[in-house]
Amino acid sequence: MRSGPALLGALSALAVVGATTAFTLGTPTPAAAATACEVGYTVNDWGSGFTANLTLKNVGTAPLSGWQISYTYAGNQQLQQGWNATWAQTGKTVTVTPAGWNGTVAPNASVTAGANFGYSGTNTAPASISVNGAPCGGTPPPTTTTPPPTTTTTTPPAGGAPALHVAGNRLADSAGTPVTLRGVNRSGGEFACVQGNGIFDGPMDAASVAAIKSWHANVVRVPFNEDCWLGLPNVEPAYAGATYRAALKSYVDLLHRNGLIAILDLHWTQGAYTGNSSACADVNSTCQKPMTDAAHAVDLWTSVANTFKGDDATILDLFNEPYLDRAVSGSAAAWTCWRDGGSACTGIGYAVAGMQTLVNAVRATGATNVLMLGGLAYSNDLTQWLQYKPNDPAGNLVASWHSYNFNTCASASCWDSQLAPVAAAVPLVAGEIGENDCASGYVTGLMDWLDRHQASYLGWTWNTWNCSSGPALISAYDGTPTAFGAGIRQHFLAAG
Structure with missing residues (x-):
């Protein structure tokens, strides 16, 4: 503290x-x-x-x-x-x-x-x-007995989303009861706005949220875009700045009113990167970048933290999938870049803000929200997460891990050796799980393993996309599952 x-x-x-x-x-x-x-x-x-x-x-x-x-x-x-x-x-x-x-x-x-x-x-x-050349001085305004103004926040109704904190290696609610997250990702906010197609992809209304709840989900991860949140000039004004921020805030409020925890995931950011595994050469937030940019990420997380400060039913996922290890040579150097940013990051081509800097930015606002930090290799590598874990005065850091059937760490033996030590020390949240074969055999075994280690997990993604082009949980926004989604839905319903 x-x-x-x-x-x-x-x-x-x-x-x-x-x-x-x-x-x-x-x-x-x-x-x-x-x-x-x-x-x-x-x-x-x-x-x-x-x-x-x-x-x-x-x-x-x-x-x-x-x-x-x-x-x-x-x-x-x-x-x-x-x-x-x-x-x-x-x-x-x-x-x-x-x-x-x-x-x-x-x-x-x-x-x-x-x-x-x-x-x-x-x-x-x-x-x-x-x-201005001298120590602070002058006379502050006289103290009065008038109480300071208070910030009005929306209190969730009875049965609303719980405020979370870290308790040992578990997430817990305000009463200290352990909470396991099981839910879905709701993609769209990271790409639609910057592509000029609106703010979201598909309905974000009460009916669609009710469909998510019908799967017995208790959390929704909402990817968002750096340029759109900050209202940078490359984004159409109708989908940027205050309008975009209000839309995300409104959706989070809707989730909370329905008892659902929200995870805000910084998915696409700025930075011109053309090195190994580059997704695009554009400096703007139009694709995944290796790591957060020093130019805007601190301003962004300061703004997001101020927006959701006091709402501890919202978790902040500081950066979706770091892959800076594709540019920085050597494991120790890559993890140092991940934590420290700045001069520790060679080969990326733009100034990087490390995880410690992002944690500092959030905590400087007074926000105590739980923070998720993804590891290397698109958040699939947590081997040195504990060693390089940033300092958090609030003690509310969570290890974020992503797992697909095509990843390097995609077997029980790897999970036992690499994940189990992390899950024993801090809360482990698999922020994205999925497979690219339109089936659910891989995620079923993975969810069983995560359950045994009291870890949390979210399926990618609650969008009606063709599963052959990427994991899609549903074929309609009323909650009709795909073959892949059916396996996750069945597991959620069995878990209660």
């Missing part, structure tokens, strides 16, 4: 939890500076590098415009990449200036920026941090 920040007059408080250091610059006497502000500085450190997150809060009564944050390291910390602001380093001094869209901070509002650094030796926090 992350330590609560402490207000300082002269950086007198320093809290350390594991590899995380946190301190906040508070408001000294008014004579110290003219800027009424607070600066928070937190670090997630993995020994040879770290992510630094800065939060600037305006505690004054007037907007804070054209801000600049500066500080000096005592050691050899070297800037690698930053986001949500312009980061620069001269010698040991780091300066952070607005990205353009966040140049003005309204009263009582905050702006957050982060960066990755490398170092050797010790990683001592800066002794002081200045805003």
